Amino acid sequence: MDLLLAAAQVALAPAALVAVMAGCLLGVVFGAIPGLTFTVAMALVVPMSFSMETAPAIGLLLGTYIGGMTGGSVSAILLGIPGTPSAAATVLDGYQLTRRGKASLALGTAVVASAFGGIVSLIIMVVSVDMVARLALRFGPAETFGLLVFGLSTICGLAQKSLVKGLIAGILGLMVMTIGIDEIEGAQRLTFGTVVLQQGVSLLVAMIALFAVPHVIDAFVQHYAGEQKPQEVADVRAELPTIRDILRDFWLMLRCALLGTGIGAIPGTGGPIAAFLAYAHARKSSKRPERFGKGEMAGVVAPETANNAVTGGAMIPLLSLGIPGDPATAILLSGLLIHGLIPGPMLFIQNPGEIYQIYIAIIVAYVAVVAIQLLGIRFFVQVLRVPAHLLAVAVIVMCAYGAFAIRNSVFDVVSVAVLGALAYGLMRVGIPLTPIILGLVLGPAIERDFRTAMILSEGDPSVFVASVPGAVFLGLAALVVGAQLLRSTRATLSDRRTEEKRRASVTPSE
Template sequence: MTPDLLVALRAVFELQTLGFLAVGVVLGAIFGALPGLTATMGVAVLTPLTFWVSAEQGLAMLLGIYAGAIPAGGIPAILINVPGTPASIATSWDGYALSQRGQAGLALGLNAWMSLAGQLVSIVFLAVAAFPIATFALSFGPAEYFGLALFGISLMAGVSGKHVLKGLLAGCLGLALATVGLDPMTAYPRFNFGIADFLDGISFVPVMIGLFGLSEVLTQISEGAGRTQTAQADAKLGRTTPTGEEARRIAPAAFTGAAIGTLVGAIPAAGGDVGSVIAWEQTRRLARDKEIYGKGSLEGLSSAVAAANAAIGGAMTTMLTLGIPGDAVSAILIGALLIHGIQPGPLLFQNNRPFVFTLVLLMVLAAVLVFLLGLLGARPLARVLRVPNPWLWAGIVLFGTVGAYALNNAVVDVWAMYVAGVIGFLLRRATVPLGPLVLGLILGPMMEANLRRALILSRGDWTVPLTRPIVLFFLLATVVSLASPFFRRKSA
């Protein structure tokens, strides 16, 4: 056993770290089980609570929230046909049909089993692929990093659905906001309007709380969301474990879902929502009995749940190895890690290997805890659907406000949170996706600094970086990624 692994084991099996992980899983499950509250919102609102503890303990709580929210989002999707998180949209397609057939228990049981399977498959991928990817990325120079960031931003076009242009505009808005503060190369103040608090740039966490917490509350209030959820699931659950024959039948679908979810999750800006829909569709295409998909197919449900959960490990792989967020939650996790002085990226694997091992072990423990909670706590979790919406909204507003303030004891962060919340609300109304904005905000400093470094190294000659094969690959991939939505639309 390597000394790094021993250090990680000691850090993970500290009572406090385990406690933070367990609290995170339960909080995440509550956020996930309540439609309207998402994993992103949970991590954003609760991140400030972790700044007073060690990086390992803080990360344990945030990973717990992330890992707990995604499976719990499947509970309302199965019981009342309302996905708890965007990642559980495809879960509702077969899960609710099973529930209506009196097999709610089996659907909830599969939700727990497939969450465990999906998360474990993606953790294996992380453990196997992360070190080689990080080692390869160590050979990157500024031009390669710029190409990588550009490719990451271009992927927004693919995941912005019908709103490709708006997605790209949101990404550019994120890049523009990332330029606020001191210029990374010359330390010249930019766009801070004389406010000293903005010299360090816009505080990322308050902006996230505003964009994903407050704006969601304002959206629900403006849309006149009801006082409580639509229905309760008080019917008998029935058996929760699949039979041996059922398990054999669903295993290939679950593995397909987990593999697709992991790969989609690893793509910057694409998370469990995209992954589970693609996985469900692919499994259906490969199936002999396609017509039962959407009508209570155990394979369909298994594939969707495994994919939604596998996206977690995929996103974490990209985040840790390249420093690029795989989805909105990992974007917030990057912000949280930076505050703890930990910079995700290839150097992390060289300079802080115990932390990488710690993170992988925490993810395994979180997956097991989530599984146990899913099997034993589905019924109590379903009861949180009875909490009236206004109570939840008030809680989000209060915890968001105090959390934003507590980061630096600065009122300007609270204002930043509210301004971001109002902007997020208006952008949602205008069908401008928020994910690309976050990606731009995260990737902006990396993109700018590396572009300028590359140009300095090439004495201002734009063509020099193009002679490097990896740069050329990323630029071609960027062109394909930007063009593909238009070709898809034409062929449709």
């Protein structure tokens, strides 16, 4: 208890509080801008933290991480362009809500859901760090592969109109990510002898291309069509969700928070997968699944709760085992190292005080994030007042610079242009874009885990069903795909039947 008080004294000192809040603000801004994610922001703040005391340094880094995770929802909801891959699932219903004039409501709900997810995951972390870490150990490559395939199977749910088109989209996403150096054997794949292609397509670049470029083109097309869209300007009131609104989805939020924490604890998975699984879960468990994709609030709540719960989940292997689950936690790891905190089992024994400081900093960060975003909403929604085509020009600059900043590479900006044109083409012929994102997110991990598992098992494929988690997840995936196939065949059959009937009824009258 003394330790906790001492830690609180350090972590709540003015300098530390300012650092957390500055980090949150930075994170929210970076998170909101496509391409400039918290990974970029954290790489920027690490040098700033060099000269700081330990507590403010930890606070700055954690604040940036957490702010960045929640900030992604801002542009996802307002513009339909996710700020981070973790917010890609939020676009589905969040942007529809904006189009229905409920932007501020969606933004407010998103940030509250985010904070809820984050705090729940923190509680789980505090209570059961050892247990969860031990559980995460059981997820080897084979088990993770099962989980990822299960994640991929949610494509079936996202491809509402045509299963074939949904699958095509998913495969395209998976294909794009195989370009470049193969990390396992160092082989060059489809680089055509160039160095630039060796770096492969960055997930963020692909995401900007998929969401932002069609958005810009559409705005330009609308401008030419002379179609002003008054409804977008109409309603920009800063309407905040009431406690009752939020409590309505309480159980959903709790389930999604648990899901996000669990997924975050498994290295090599991360926010986007958690968000999509949560979205799929929300729709499955909803009383009105047909309203998803058309502006259902639960479709914002679920992914936002889950992707923020990932932050707490990812801290579990990071702190207790010293394993970074993604690039952002890898930067966090080196930021902690610089200040003499070596994550791993000894951290809890040698630096219990700092562990408490981390916990407190996370809580402060979530309070700050909620405050920043709730206050910011009235400013954020002003974006909707800007005429769409002028906003599109600003989006071009933002996204091109965002794409550049990922790896400080012009190749990435040019990739945005090329992939963007392709994405627009796909959209025009009715290929859904969201499954592409899922393929992009899961592609590298699925291949890596599959091949590593095969190497470990010396070529024996039974390894994938040899353990309980692996078998369960693959079974679930098979179930989802099977059910969808059945449904779509039945739908086609009944379609044909009604068509035949229609023709039969039409023919005599001709």
